[in-house]
Amino acid sequence: MAAEAIPWSEEKAVFRTCPVTGLKVDLAAERLIIANAVAAVVFLLIGGIFALLLALTRWQVIHLLPPDWFYRILTAHGIDMLVAWIVFFEIAGLYFGGAVMLNARLVRPSLAWLAFALMIVGSVLINVIVLMGKADVMFTAYVPLKAHPVFYLGYILFAVGALLALGLFFATIVVAKAEKRYEGSLPLVVYGLVTAAIIAAYTLLSGALALVPAFFWSLGLLPNYDPGFYRNLFWSFGHPAQQINLAAMVAIWYALAAITTGATPLNEKLSRFAFILYILFINLGSAHHLLVDPGPGFAWKVTNTSYAMYLAVLGSMIHAFSVPAAMEVALRRQGYRRGLLEWLRKAPWREPGFSALVISIVIFGWIGGVTGVTIGTEQINMLAHNTLRVPGHFHATVVAGTTLAFMGLTYYLIPLIFRRELKLKRWATWQPYIFGLGMALVSIGFIAAGIQGVARRHWDITFAQAPFPATIPGTVHLALAVLGIGALIAVVGGAMFLIIVLVSVFTGKRQEARGLLLVVTPSSPPEPSTSAEEGEEGLRPKGTFVLVLAFLTFFAAYYLSNWWLLGRTWFVR
Amino acid sequence: MLAPPRIWWKPLDRLERSWLTIAFVWCIFLTAMMPIWFFLGRQNVPATTYRVSPEEYQQRVADFIEQYQVGTEKGVPVVAPPPGDVFLLARQWQWYPILQLKKGQTYRLHVSSIDIQHGFSIQPLNLNFMVLPGYDYVITLTPTQSGEFSLVCNEYCGIAHHLMVSKLIVTD
Numbered sequence: 001m002a003a004e005a006i007p008w009s010e011e012k013a014v015f016r017t018c019p020v021t022g023l024k025v026d027l028a029a030e031r032l033i034i035a036n037a038v039a040a041v042v043f044l045l046i047g048g049i050f051a052l053l054l055a056l057t058r059w060q061v062i063h064l065l066p067p068d069w070f071y072r073i074l075t076a077h078g079i080d081m082l083v084a085w086i087v088f089f090e091i092a093g094l095y096f097g098g099a100v101m102l103n104a105r106l107v108r109p110s111l112a113w114l115a116f117a118l119m120i121v122g123s124v125l126i127n128v129i130v131l132m133g134k135a136d137v138m139f140t141a142y143v144p145l146k147a148h149p150v151f152y153l154g155y156i157l158f159a160v161g162a163l164l165a166l167g168l169f170f171a172t173i174v175v176a177k178a179e180k181r182y183e184g185s186l187p188l189v190v191y192g193l194v195t196a197a198i199i200a201a202y203t204l205l206s207g208a209l210a211l212v213p214a215f216f217w218s219l220g221l222l223p224n225y226d227p228g229f230y231r232n233l234f235w236s237f238g239h240p241a242q243q244i245n246l247a248a249m250v251a252i253w254y255a256l257a258a259i260t261t262g263a264t265p266l267n268e269k270l271s272r273f274a275f276i277l278y279i280l281f282i283n284l285g286s287a288h289h290l291l292v293d294p295g296p297g298f299a300w301k302v303t304n305t306s307y308a309m310y311l312a313v314l315g316s317m318i319h320a321f322s323v324p325a326a327m328e329v330a331l332r333r334q335g336y337r338r339g340l341l342e343w344l345r346k347a348p349w350r351e352p353g354f355s356a357l358v359i360s361i362v363i364f365g366w367i368g369g370v371t372g373v374t375i376g377t378e379q380i381n382m383l384a385h386n387t388l389r390v391p392g393h394f395h396a397t398v399v400a401g402t403t404l405a406f407m408g409l410t411y412y413l414i415p416l417i418f419r420r421e422l423k424l425k426r427w428a429t430w431q432p433y434i435f436g437l438g439m440a441l442v443s444i445g446f447i448a449a450g451i452q453g454v455a456r457r458h459w460d461i462t463f464a465q466a467p468f469p470a471t472i473p474g475t476v477h478l479a480l481a482v483l484g485i486g487a488l489i490a491v492v493g494g495a496m497f498l499i500i501v502l503v504s505v506f507t508g509k510r511q512e513a514r515g516l517l518l519v520v521t522p523s524s525p526p527e528p529s530t531s532a533e534e535g536e537e538g539l540r541p542k543g544t545f546v547l548v549l550a551f552l553t554f555f556a557a558y559y560l561s562n563w564w565l566l567g568r569t570w571f572v573r
Numbered sequence: 574m575l576a577p578p579r580i581w582w583k584p585l586d587r588l589e590r591s592w593l594t595i596a597f598v599w600c601i602f603l604t605a606m607m608p609i610w611f612f613l614g615r616q617n618v619p620a621t622t623y624r625v626s627p628e629e630y631q632q633r634v635a636d637f638i639e640q641y642q643v644g645t646e647k648g649v650p651v652v653a654p655p656p657g658d659v660f661l662l663a664r665q666w667q668w669y670p671i672l673q674l675k676k677g678q679t680y681r682l683h684v685s686s687i688d689i690q691h692g693f694s695i696q697p698l699n700l701n702f703m704v705l706p707g708y709d710y711v712i713t714l715t716p717t718q719s720g721e722f723s724l725v726c727n728e729y730c731g732i733a734h735h736l737m738v739s740k741l742i743v744t745d
């Protein structure tokens with residue numbers, strides 16, 4: 001197929017050549033990446049302020065907000081973070097992967113600006129209507145709890161904008177191929193982003209299916225909307241949306257590993273196969289939210305909650321090995337071959353992209369993944385549904401995992417895309433650790449309170465004004481204090497990130513990027529010591545293998561102890 | 574980051590193959606646990622559900638209370654039914670009525686809502702289910718402990734959600 005056959009190729013794109021990577025960067029794509037990334041960061045700021053207010057309310061000793069504002073801010077936090085911050089950043093990532101990484105031009109930048117405008121209008125509408133107190137319904141808006149029609153409209157505009165952006169991403173890749181902008185197969189990072197985008201396409205369609213009727217229902221044009229049906233449709237949107245984050249995060253893991261350690265995927269076949277597992281099975285996970293709902297039966301729940309046979313989990317376990325293993329091999333190549341873990345000790349721990357990557361992997365896997373599979377087990381869900389174990393799980397995945405990975409990548413976009421010098425480098429070195437520590441405490445505090453039955457989305461678990469008393473054990477207060485202190489630390493980490501980005505973008509020297517690494521200067525590789533293992537054997541990822549075995553042991557212990565807990569409760573069928 | 578070499582279809586390393594096998598076996602185990610527990614375990618997710626309109630359900634609860642009421646507490650009827658079908662209604666922001674059950678007996682506990690979604694949560698036991706309007710969810714329950722338990726609403730149900738609490742009494 002000749003490039004000329006494609007009418008889009010008539011468009012005129014202006015490129016610059018990146019001095020570090022040699023990539024040809026379409027300036028229109030660059031402007032769009034900047035716009036989407038800035039919007040993302042602004043929503044992260046707003047959502048972060050809300051996060052602090054919420055955590056200081058759930059920390060029972062402080063109990064900051066009054067109830068109406070707690071529920072209002074909770075609704076806004078969910079949307080600004082989970083929808084606005086994450087999706088704006090993902091769109092920036094898609095344009096980066098689709099255009100910049102392939103040396104290609106972004107097709108139809110004008111439509112991309114339209115998509116951007118729709119998403120901005122949508123998210124602003126939602127924020128306004130929520131803060132006006134007209135939509136205290138949480139981001140899930142479970143029918144028949146009714147919000148103002150503008151709330152649903154905002155969601156729909158946002159989704160249409162995001163769908164449009166996805167379409168442009170796919171078109172960009174097709175055109176890039178047709179115009180021969182790249183050779184051979186897609187790079188793995190782009191392949192991962194394509195995975196995310198495919199999941200996103202059917203996710204957003206489900207979102208439309210759930211929310212368009214809700215919009216008409218809120219206007220009084222649709223008399224009835226079955227609540228069970230809505231839940232199923234909503235989670236066919238809400239759950240796969242998390243898997244977009246997962247796929248995008250894993251793609252960024254591969255990218256950060258490459259940037260900070262020079263890692264190349266060990267086995268493209270295996271990693272690509274893992275991404276395909278995501279596409280095939282991950283949408284079944286919406287059942288996680290319906291496990292203790294009236295309606296569906298055992299077979300439906302089990303087939304879906306287990307992603308057929310935990311095949312999407314298998315995908316994640318493959319990446320959990322492949323990404324660290326790729327880094328291990330790269331570092332061993334540089335000469336760090338002693339024992340199992342010398343490569344890890346000598347890794348560039350001061351480089352923010354590296355620490356963000358490692359902390360993201362560790363908290364995502366050890367806390368987020370393990371608790372997710374456990375509470376997503378059909379029967380065990382009875383011990384977890386709507387307790388704080390749920391936010392505990394997803395703050396480990398989408399915050400410590402995805403958000404931190406996105407933060408890590410942002411540091412590298414500053415010289416490469418914003419073409420500014422990164423300022424406050426020492427802060428950047430510390431930021432992933434502070435944010436990671438805070439979020440680990442937040443997740444652990446949530447989970448510890450949730451295991452003791454504390455409800456999520458609940459203003460006052462002491463039931464001080466309620467007609468009937470409920471006693472809560474002192475250990476619950478301890479868990480909530482861990483949550484509160486963790487939140488303070490995480491908010492400091494989040495604020496550092498925002499300050500570093502804003503200071504660099506607005507006051508950093510305008511310059512072309514000089515090198516990939518930001519903090520660490522590529523050191524001269526150590527003398528390969530004579531005692532170290534030589535040859536191919538010294539290059540195999542044995543350390544990673546031991547680490548993943550330790551992970552599996554922890555996973556099994558947590559999982560099995562939950563069955564034990566379940567076995568002690570009342571008989572129920 | 575970069576496009577892979579043309580031929581990237583290469584065999585797996587030994588360590589990769591081992592991890593893939595171990596992970597796959599673990600996934601099969603995770604899958605198998607649920608059916609195994611379904612047949613052998615005594616705690617399984619209830620699956621019995623009927624359609625019911627809010628008006629109908631309200632009527633059933635009223636009949637049920639009339640038959641087995643033993644008292645009132647803070648304006649809410651207390652009901653001590655024999656083993657078998659028992660009814661609980663959820664509405665903004667109350668559980669209705671208060672149930673008094675016997676340890677070791679088995680009940681078919683019906684729950685439904687007459688307005689919006691609520692969350693049925695027995696605390697500190699920590700057993701949780703969704704309550705939807707239009708759906709009569711039948712939880713076949715055998716209390717194995719006696720005492721007074723809290724019945725908390727753990728699905729956000731409006732501005733006084735945190736006041737929606739009641740108790741569940743289990744006698745010896």
Ligand code: HEM
Pocket residue numbers: 048051052054055058074075077078081082085086138139140391395398399403442455456457458486487488490491494
């Ligand atoms: C400093 C960082 C953060 C802190 C301290 C924090 C804290 C909290 C707290 C206290 C809640 C309320 C839990 C409840 O009462 O049910 C919450 C809910 C939530 N958070 Fe965060 N959060 C943070 C960042 C994020 C980010 C970055 C995301 C998404 C990317 C996120 C997504 C959510 C969601 C989806 C909810 C649930 C809302 C709902 O139940 O409707 N959070 N968070």
Ligand SMILES: [Cu+2]
Pocket residue numbers: 663664665666690691692726727728729730734737
């Ligand atoms: Cu309620």
Ligand SMILES: [Cu+2]
Pocket residue numbers: 691692726727728729730731734735737
């Ligand atoms: Cu409630």
